[in-house]
């Protein structure tokens with residue numbers, strides 16, 4: 449997908465919501481376990497319930513590959529089921545020496561046909577370039593993560609006072625422009641989102657951490673906004689497990705609609721729509 453299509457979808461749907469498809473068989477409604485492929489059945493219902501409110505879906509690969517070949521099949525069916533005009537993100541957090549990254553890229557961009565994949569920056573430019581070589585595909589590089597362990601390395605400061613996450617963003621933004629590179633920036637790090645935005649004024653941010661992890665949509669919009677909106681805000685558990693029982697998708701739909709309404713109000717207040 450091209451950047452202009454993503455921006456157009458945000459305007460049209462008045463939403464910058466990414467729904468995280470982190471399917472946990474212990475959490476999905478029990479009746480779905482009777483289907484041959486419960487993961488796909490669950491995802492189908494989630495996608496049908498949320499597709500009017502979401503501009504992106506992000507299956508986290510961990511929840512699929514733990515089931516072996518059945519999980520990969522469910523993942524493939526899920527990506528194929530997502531409407532063509534909705535941005536798809538493989539949350540795989542990959543990255544390795546160049547020739548290995550090349551095959552990771554082939555898996556997610558060719559075999560599974562995702563629009564984007566999350567990549568860890570630790571191994572540097574040659575581990576990221578093979579993903580960037582694909583036309584109209586995206587790398588979403590981990591910059592500032594939402595978890596507690598982010599404090600272990602990401603905030604360390606060099607002799608000039610630059611923090612590691614700032615360095616990652618400053619340096620990597622030379623590898624790919626805003627038409628093919630985004631950054632993961634956790635919603636729980638409101639005091640630092642502004643710094644990432646200063647280091648990369650044009651790139652989109654994928655922002656996990658609202659809902660179940662306690663981050664606030666308002667803070668994200670205040671500190672991470674750019675002229676193109678520049679934000680895809682992910683919610684996984686907060687949406688997909690909003691309902692239980694046979695009609696679980698009614699509450700799922702409502703949860704997605706509620707976040708979309710908040711997002712529409714933000715987009716209007718910024719005069720973006």
Ligand SMILES: O=C(O)c1cc(=O)[nH]c(=O)n1[C@@H]1O[C@H](COP(=O)(O)O)[C@@H](O)[C@H]1O
Nearest residue numbers: 508593594595632634656660661683684685
């Ligand atoms: O790359 C990610 O998406 C990610 C980065 C990060 O810093 N924090 C984070 O929570 N995530 C992912 O975003 C999703 C968050 O899920 P919920 O907390 O259930 O909304 C999970 O799939 C996480 O793996």
